[in-house]
Amino acid sequence: MSRKTLVATAALGLVWAAQAHAQANELTLCWAAWDPANALVELSKDFEAQSGTKMKFEFVPWPNFADRMLNELNSGGQLCDLLIGDSQWIGGAAENGWYLKLNDFFDKEGISMDDFAPATVYAYSTWPKGTPNYYALPAMGDANGWFYRKDWFSRPEIQAAFKEKYGRDLAEPKTQKELLEIAQFFQGREIDGKTVYGASIFTERGSEGITMGATGALYAWGFKYENTPGKYDMEGAVNSPAAVEALEFYKELYKTATPPGYDNAYMEQSLDAFKSGQVAMAMNWFAFFPGLYADPNVGGDKIDFFVNPPQNVAGSTLGGQGISVVANTDNMDGALAYIKWFAQPDVQKKWWSMGGYSCHNAVLNDPGFKDSAPFAGDFLEAMASVQDFWQEPAYASLLLAMQERLHNYVVADQGTAKEALDGLIADWTEIFQDEGKL
Amino acid sequence: MTQTPIDRLARATPPTLSRKVRGLSDRAIAWIFVAPTIFLLLAINIFPLIWTVRLSFTNFAANKPNAEVKWVGLRNYERVLTDEGIWASMTTTAHFLIWTLFFQVVIGFTLAWLINRKFRGNDLLTTLIVLPMMLSPAVVGNFWTFLYQPQIGLVNYVVELFTGTPASSFSMLGPGGLAPWAIVIVDTWMWTPFVMLICLAGLRSIPDYIYEAAEIDRASKWRQFWTITVPMVLPFLMLAVLFRGIENFKMFDMVALLTGGGPGNETLLTSIDLKREAFEKWRTGYSSAYAIILFVTVFGLASIYVKALNKVKER
Numbered sequence: 001m002s003r004k005t006l007v008a009t010a011a012l013g014l015v016w017a018a019q020a021h022a023q024a025n026e027l028t029l030c031w032a033a034w035d036p037a038n039a040l041v042e043l044s045k046d047f048e049a050q051s052g053t054k055m056k057f058e059f060v061p062w063p064n065f066a067d068r069m070l071n072e073l074n075s076g077g078q079l080c081d082l083l084i085g086d087s088q089w090i091g092g093a094a095e096n097g098w099y100l101k102l103n104d105f106f107d108k109e110g111i112s113m114d115d116f117a118p119a120t121v122y123a124y125s126t127w128p129k130g131t132p133n134y135y136a137l138p139a140m141g142d143a144n145g146w147f148y149r150k151d152w153f154s155r156p157e158i159q160a161a162f163k164e165k166y167g168r169d170l171a172e173p174k175t176q177k178e179l180l181e182i183a184q185f186f187q188g189r190e191i192d193g194k195t196v197y198g199a200s201i202f203t204e205r206g207s208e209g210i211t212m213g214a215t216g217a218l219y220a221w222g223f224k225y226e227n228t229p230g231k232y233d234m235e236g237a238v239n240s241p242a243a244v245e246a247l248e249f250y251k252e253l254y255k256t257a258t259p260p261g262y263d264n265a266y267m268e269q270s271l272d273a274f275k276s277g278q279v280a281m282a283m284n285w286f287a288f289f290p291g292l293y294a295d296p297n298v299g300g301d302k303i304d305f306f307v308n309p310p311q312n313v314a315g316s317t318l319g320g321q322g323i324s325v326v327a328n329t330d331n332m333d334g335a336l337a338y339i340k341w342f343a344q345p346d347v348q349k350k351w352w353s354m355g356g357y358s359c360h361n362a363v364l365n366d367p368g369f370k371d372s373a374p375f376a377g378d379f380l381e382a383m384a385s386v387q388d389f390w391q392e393p394a395y396a397s398l399l400l401a402m403q404e405r406l407h408n409y410v411v412a413d414q415g416t417a418k419e420a421l422d423g424l425i426a427d428w429t430e431i432f433q434d435e436g437k438l
Numbered sequence: 439m440t441q442t443p444i445d446r447l448a449r450a451t452p453p454t455l456s457r458k459v460r461g462l463s464d465r466a467i468a469w470i471f472v473a474p475t476i477f478l479l480l481a482i483n484i485f486p487l488i489w490t491v492r493l494s495f496t497n498f499a500a501n502k503p504n505a506e507v508k509w510v511g512l513r514n515y516e517r518v519l520t521d522e523g524i525w526a527s528m529t530t531t532a533h534f535l536i537w538t539l540f541f542q543v544v545i546g547f548t549l550a551w552l553i554n555r556k557f558r559g560n561d562l563l564t565t566l567i568v569l570p571m572m573l574s575p576a577v578v579g580n581f582w583t584f585l586y587q588p589q590i591g592l593v594n595y596v597v598e599l600f601t602g603t604p605a606s607s608f609s610m611l612g613p614g615g616l617a618p619w620a621i622v623i624v625d626t627w628m629w630t631p632f633v634m635l636i637c638l639a640g641l642r643s644i645p646d647y648i649y650e651a652a653e654i655d656r657a658s659k660w661r662q663f664w665t666i667t668v669p670m671v672l673p674f675l676m677l678a679v680l681f682r683g684i685e686n687f688k689m690f691d692m693v694a695l696l697t698g699g700g701p702g703n704e705t706l707l708t709s710i711d712l713k714r715e716a717f718e719k720w721r722t723g724y725s726s727a728y729a730i731i732l733f734v735t736v737f738g739l740a741s742i743y744v745k746a747l748n749k750v751k752e753r
Contacts, residue, residue, distance in 0.1 A: 067718065074501045074720075096502060205700035261588035263612035263701050393502075397719040404703065412613050412702025434497070434721075 026054045027334045030069060030080035031321075033059035034267075035291045036140055039355040046350075047341050053334050062267060063207050070396065073098040073326070081329040082338055084139050084321045087123045092393040093324065094127035099135040100325040105336055106134060111343045117141065120359035123388050124322030136322025137339050138359035140287065143308075143382035144216050144317040145375070146179075147274065147292060148172070148281040150304040152191060161185075172304070176220050176249060176311040179281070183257030186280035198257030200273035200282040201250075202266055205407045208399055209266035211389065212317050213283060214250045214406050216308050219315030219387045221246035232432050239421035242312060247417040249311075251410045263411045274298060283308075285319045286382065289375040290355040305375040307382045314385040320357065394435050401427035487733075494726035501720040514727035524728065526703060527711040533618055534625070534693075534707060535686050539679055541626040546633030547675065551667075553634070554641045564638075568631040575628070579695025582624045586610040586696075611697050617704045621693050625686065633678045640674030641667070669753070676747045680740065687736055708732055 029044070031037045037059045044055045058079060060068045066086060072079050073093065085093065093099040106113070113121045113134060120138035127135055152158060153170055162170035162185055173179035183198030190196075202213025215223070221242040227233045237243075254262070259278050262269070267284055274282040275298055284292075293299045308316040323342065325335040341347060348360035352372070357379065363369060370377040390398045402424055409420035432438040445465070462470075494514055498507045518524055553564055570578070585591050586609070594605035610620040644666065652662045690709040693699070699706035699714075712732065716725035 070501070071717065092501065096504070205702075206698040259589065260606035261586075261591075261609040261612055263609060264698065397721070400714060400719055407700055408702035411700065412704055414702050 025052065025334070026056060027081045027331055027338060028056040028058055028079060029082040029084070029338075030058040030060070030072075031084040032065040033061045034287060036287050036356050039351070043347070043351055043354055043356070044338075046347070047338060050341070051334075051337060053337070063204075066207060066396070076328060078326075078328060078330060080326050081331050081335045082323060083326050084323045085136075086321055087318060088389050088391050088395040088399070090124070090127050090135055090322070091391045091395060094133070094135045095393045097327055100327045100332070102134045102137065102325070102339070103132070105339070109340050109343075111137070111340065115343075115345075115361050116359045117361065117364055117383060119383055119386055120320065120322075123318055123386070123391075124320060124359070127391070129391060136324040137343055138320075139323035139342070139356075140320050141357040141359040141379070141383055142285050142287050142319030142321075143379070143386050144212060144283055144319060145286050145289070145305060145307055145378055145382055146281060146283050146309075147289065147303055147305045147375075149277075149298070149302060151302040152186075152196075152280055153304075158189075158191075172306040173309045175309050176217060176246075179309050180249065180253055180257065183253060183281060187257045192277075194277065196277065197259040197273075197279050198281065199253065200262065200265060200270040200279045201253060201258060202270065202283060203254060203258075203262060203407070203411055204264050204266035204269075205403060205411070206264075207266070208403065209264075210406045210410060211399060211402045212266075212319075214247065214410065215317045215387070215389065216283065216315075217246040217250040217253075217311075218243055219317060220308060220311040220313065221249075222312045222315070223387075225390060232429075232438050234425045234428060238425050238428070239418060243421055244417045246311070247406070247409065247420065251417070254410055286357060286375060286379050287319065289379075290373065293374060305378050307378045310385075314381075316382040316386050318386040318388040320359075392435070392437075394431050397431045398428055401431065490726045490729060493723050494730050496723045498723045498726075499720045500722045510723065514724045515731070517724060518728050518731055523703070524708075524711065527706045527708050530618065530704070530706055531687065531708045534622060534689065534705075535683060537619075537622045538625045538629070538686055539682060541622065542630045542633045542682060543675060543679060545626065546630045546678070547637045547671070549630065549634040550637035550641055553638060567634065570628045571631045573628070575692040576695055578624060578628050579692040582620075583611070583696055586620060588612075611701070613701045613704075615704070617697055617701060621696055621705050624692065624696060625689070628692070629682060629685075633675075633682065636674050636678040636681075637671055640671035643674075644670045673747065673751045676743075676750060680743055680747065683743070684736065684740060687732075 029040070031040070037057070041055075041057055044057075047053065048055050066089075069080075069083065069085060070089065070092075071077075073083075073096075083099075085099075090099070094101070105111075113125065113132070116125075116138045120141050121134075122130055124138045125134045125136045127133055159170050162168075162182075165185065166181055170182065170185075173182055179199075185198070186196055187198040188195060202209040204210055223240070223243045223246060224237040225234065227235075227237045258265075259273055262273075265273075267288070270282045270284045271288060271292070273279045274292070275295060277298065289305055292303060295303075307314075323339060325332065325339065329335050342351075343360075345360060345362035348358040348363050352358040352363045358364070364380065366372075370380065389395065389402075392398060405420045405424045405427065408414040409417060415423075429438060449464075495509060495511060496507050497510050499505065549567060553560065553567070585593050588594050588606045588609045591605075591610075593610060594608070597603055597608075598605040608614060608616065610616050648666055648670075649662060652666060657665070688709050689707055690713065693705055693707055694710055697705040699710045712725060712728050715721050715728060719725075
């Protein structure tokens with residue numbers, strides 16, 4: 001081998017070694033692109049300072065998040081070392097070996113799931129559901145809630161007009177039907193020379209929007225996915241008279257109390273409608289509430305928040321995610337070190353103070369928690385009655401079927417609520433048969 | 439003795455080249471040149487096609503690599519062909535295909551016929567007309583979403599201006615049956631210039647002396663149009679229809695951005711439906727059967743069409 005060749009080979013070797021070293025000291029965390037992700041970037045600077053590990057972040061907009069990340073996991077990609085994935089993914093991720101099972105690590109490091117709110121452990125960490133098999137650490141508690149223009153609600157002329165029409169004071173709705181009345185009251189009303197509308201709700205077709213919105217009504221009417229948990233016996237549960245009434249309610253809310261052209265709207269559109277002063281009320285995830293409260297135009301004393309109102313029962317749609325270690329990461333030690341750091345009570349307290357919704361009892365059970373933010377009490381109330389979509393491995397197919405059935409009925413005016421829910425049972429039955437569960 | 443394409447290629451190879459490469463025959467050199475292309479063709483086109491056919495007879499799901507793959511025979515084909523949803527998306531695709539082709543042919547040919555006349559600003563006008571087809575379908579999808587927005591969109595305001603219908607009382611992309619027409623309008627806006635350009639090429643290929651002879655025979659303009667212009671432009675027009683037909687059969691990006699298949703399933707084209715089955719529901723076996731059925735449909739229709747086109751050209 002000539003001297004030149006030797007030098008070139010050595011140089012290449014050095015470059016390769018340097019790259020490998022850099023990768024070993026790097027962690028990529030994947031999540032959705034939204035306000036809490038920005039807070040996590042700030043929070044993670046403490047981890048970088050303590051561990052010397054460089055954090056990289058891959059944030060994907062919500063409409064593409066599931067598509068992008070599930071494709072990444074499915075193809076065995078090595079983009080993410082850590083993933084804050086949606087709660088519904090946990091079944092598929094556990095069964096397909098995409099997430100590392102964390103039990104041994106938790107035992108070794110003394111991380112106890114008893115330190116986290118039980119509802120979040122159940123929803124974000126366990127598979128099979130409720131068993132002590134953990135695939136994630138609860139990272140970001142979330143539920144679908146509501147916010148409204150407090151300044152409009154408190155105007156004397158609007159108060160008087162509402163009382164004249166409904167015989168009661170205009171205030172935060174205590175039931176879903178009250179919510180509908182308030183939304184209809186504001187629909188088309190002139191406020192400050194502008195036509196405003198009742199409420200912005202979720203109607204999006206492509207990913208999960210309309211399902212996340214409509215389940216807010218369904219859960220409040222007492223909707224259940226099965227008659228007996230784990231039996232997949234959906235007839236009479238999914239299409240119960242209460243479920244039919246709830247779906248009809250959601251359609252009426254959409255048809256009579258939302259802005260024009262609001263037929264494919266999700267989080268972003270809901271925020272836009274509220275921030276631009278178009279609507280009196282809006283539904284969205286609690287994750288956005290800190291940002292809304294800080295908004296210079298519609299935040300502060302102009303806004304207030306309320307939990308999804310009950311109808312027959314209290315019920316809110318669960319959002320939120322756990323943080324998992326991607327099984328084929330090439331920096332397993334670094335990823336586990338991050339989880340260990342993130343699980344510490346002090347870090348969790350800072351996480352909440354920066355706008356992340358901690359699930360740690362040290363934060364949630366703190367006597368001052370309820371008063372720490374105007375929406376903190378509502379968050380606790382919502383998390384006490386959350387319900388999640390199927391968390392089955394076939395969740396994507398189950399979700400798409402519901403998206404299609406709901407959008408066809410609610411937005412596209414096809415068929416009746418009963419037909420939509422009957423069709424949904426047929427779709428889900430076929431999926432569970434394919435899965436070998438029926 | 440019959441000559442293979444390789445033999446013909448070998449003969450066409452310059453003799454100087456074969457002399458330079460010692461120990462290799464002309465035939466071997468030809469194979470060396472052709473082999474990478476053949477390999478790529480086999481690897482990228484033929485192998486996936488054969489693999490898709492194989493998968494279409496199984497219950498394979500790409501998101502469950504460890505699950506047992508069972509041979510299900512023709513079950514996937516049977517399920518696809520008896521699925522009402524798929525027939526609905528086929529109908530939606532047919533509606534989109536037929537109306538976009540109709541409007542693009544009529545408007546494209548008319549524009550070409552007008553542009554073909556010599557007048558001042560002809561070149562500038564041609565450039566302006568072809569601008570839409572230079573845009574990315576993703577860009578077109580996004581900005582037409584704003585144009586169709588009921589509260590701030592230009593389209594609704596124009597309709598209000600001419601008809602008096604309040605702008606915010608209807609949504610082009612929302613319920614009410616307008617969405618299938620909304621996507622037809624956007625595709626027509628974007629791709630009519632393409633049809634126009636092909637027709638223009640056809641019109642300019644007609645020699646002037648044919649019209650001059652017709653003038654001498656005292657043929658009217660109307661007769662000249664139907665007996666000279668239309669027959670001589672027809673092969674070009676048919677080619678444009680073939681290109682646009684194939685493109686629109688697999689239309690995805692623009693419609694996905696405009697409506698995402700909604701409201702409900704009103705604009706759910708087969709390509710969007712297929713993508714959902716394959717990469718969102720992960721029914722790989724089922725979606726393979728779906729893809730094969732679509733492929734056979736397009737291939738069959740295109741073959742019949744090409745035969746018709748060749749007959750027209752021979753006339």
